[in-house]
Amino acid sequence: GESVGLHLPTLSVQEGDNSIINCAYSNSASDYFIWYKQESGKGPQFIIDIRSNMDKRQGQRVTVLLNKTVKHLSLQIAATQPGDSAVYFCAENAGGTSYGKLTFGQGTILTVHP
């Protein structure tokens, strides 16, 4: 079936470094992508989203890049802080008829060392 996957399940960085979390997707019909952050004991928290008619979107310290040619999505976090330590999920919709259904990737554990 269609799926979203992550290349790296864990990522360790030093405080102040930039972090890049990658995600591959397989459903070419997907037209909306979203990144979530999940801290221990909490629900996923929205970080940033992007539609398929864009290839880059920036937020506060975060940037999402979308490469539809190779079906690749990435989340860049600038000046990573210990508070950024969490599990990060990418997710995609299933195209026009998905109506709120998201398919999640496996998650990447980001650890930020002081």
Place this chain on the structure above:
Amino acid sequence: DTAVSQTPKYLVTQMGNDKSIKCEQNLGHDTMYWYKQDSKKFLKIMFSYNNKELIINETVPNRFSPKSPDKAHLNLHINSLELGDSAVYFCASSHLDPPEKLFFGSGTQLSVL
């Protein structure tokens, strides 16, 4: 002023029991969801309701029965609990545009013994 709240946060019960999880959102959203997160952190949709009407049912055993008394509430009742039902269950809600921008509750950790 929690946006999406679910209760209880922890639920420990014996196999064969029936239990319910409640969810409420005060965001004014039209659509609510139940997602299941397994021990490997994999998140999968179970159900979706829009204005009290079921719109997504992802081949979930019929022991799971969602109920939406109004568009701000979506409860999940589980009959005859099995060991494999142990997981974290998340309620979420979303508005019309985009419907996929979900706001999640803090989860209910269900442990079936």
